[in-house]
Amino acid sequence: MSFEPDRVDCWIFDLDNTLYPPSTRLFDQIDARMGAYIADLLGCDPVEARRIQKLYFHDHGTTLSGLMHNHDVPPHDFLGYVHDIDFAPLAAAPRLAPLLERLPGRRIVFTNGDEPYARRVLEGLDLADSFEAIWDIHAMNYRPKPERSAYEGMVAALDIDPERSVFVEDMARNLVPAKAMGMQTVWLDLATDWGDRAKDDAAIDLVVGDIAQWLAALAAEGASG
DSSP states (O other), X not given: OOOOGGGOOEEEEOOTTTTSOGXXXXXXXXXXXXXXXXXXXXXXOXXXXXXXXXXHHHHHSSHHHHHHHHHOOOHHHHHHHHTOOOOGGGGGSOOOHXXXXXXXXXXXXXXXXXXXXXXXXXHHTTOTXXXXXXXXXXXXXXXXXXXXXXXXXXXXXXXXXXXXXXXXXXXXXXXXXXXXXXXXXXXEOOOOTTTTTTOOGXXXXXXXXXXXXXXXXXHHHHHHO
């Protein structure tokens, strides 16, 4: 594994549990609301709702994709419900804006969430002005990471050169298509129970455990260079 920052002019970041740490427990709120939505939709108990939720997530990339495929759930309805959460915990997350601003080139958010939610997260992290674009689930035509079409659509629409790009993501399986397209890849290994599922070491150029420390190291290398 090796990472060459000098040839990167486009920095692509996942959103959830990447630009903020899992310790904020923001996604726990979303997780609970997904379970409640499924229980109400299917008239089942919370245990069965969680089983279905996780089954769809693993089989379809997102719970939404599974619900759309199996139950014709309207995506805006689902996303509006599950993203109606308290964003206050983001105030305790590390402030990355000064470090991101020192990266040479473009910065893009690539998320299986939707843009309204992503913008609220970025505002909570003081990153509202740190990215030029957000490529979200609607732009992917509801075919989420790690579907290759999600990456191809972003690259074409935003005029990205994969060979001069890097993708930073906490879920290792989502790095595989990026690497196959020629991007460099950075796995943010947070020792979660989902991060290393379907991990392919050949698709990972660099493993880091703390995004703020890594960005600070990049800034220091740039200053010394």
